[in-house]
Amino acid sequence: MENKAKSMREHSSGKVIDIQHAQCSKGCNLICDDVKIGGLKSIKLKIKFLDKEGLIYIDPEFGSYNHKTDLEIPAGQLVEFYCPECGVSLIDKEETCKTCSSPMFCLDIPNEGVVTACTKKDCFDHTLKIESFDNMQIEVDDFLVRMIL
Ligand SMILES: [Zn+2]
Numbered sequence: 001m002e003n004k005a006k007s008m009r010e011h012s013s014g015k016v017i018d019i020q021h022a023q024c025s026k027g028c029n030l031i032c033d034d035v036k037i038g039g040l041k042s043i044k045l046k047i048k049f050l051d052k053e054g055l056i057y058i059d060p061e062f063g064s065y066n067h068k069t070d071l072e073i074p075a076g077q078l079v080e081f082y083c084p085e086c087g088v089s090l091i092d093k094e095e096t097c098k099t100c101s102s103p104m105f106c107l108d109i110p111n112e113g114v115v116t117a118c119t120k121k122d123c124f125d126h127t128l129k130i131e132s133f134d135n136m137q138i139e140v141d142d143f144l145v146r147m148i149l
Pocket residue numbers: 024025026027028083084085086087088
């Protein structure tokens with residue numbers, strides 16, 4: 001975690017991608033005006049695990065790992081992600097995490113591509129990445145990716 005954060009900063013002169021929208025597969029807006037993290041609008045998602053259900057607000061600045069949620073998610077827990085508006089599952093059945101083989105969830109970024117991340121607590125923030133429509137693949141290890149909302 002420490003090393004990861006350090007290497008992120010060292011790459012802070014790398015490419016920055018501005019993302020202004022995030023949607024579910026049905027087109028609902030997932031950007032949340034009410035909850036800000038680090039001064040930026042967060043990405044609001046519905047989560048479920050075991051018998052619990054709630055909301056999570058994801059920091060739009062990749063690599064800072066400041067997610068907000070009322071739920072206590074146990075380490076190693078797999079979490080299901082849903083659109084908070086229409087309830088559609090955000091799990092991408094085609095993808096599995098290259099680190100831990102868990103399912104991945106994905107968000108649509110109109111005109112840019114998709115954001116995918118692992119559904120396992122303590123893993124998903126490390127695997128967050130953008131796949132752009134022009135096949136450019138940006139891993140958080142290589143670039144600081146910041147969503148300007
Ligand atoms: Zn939706």
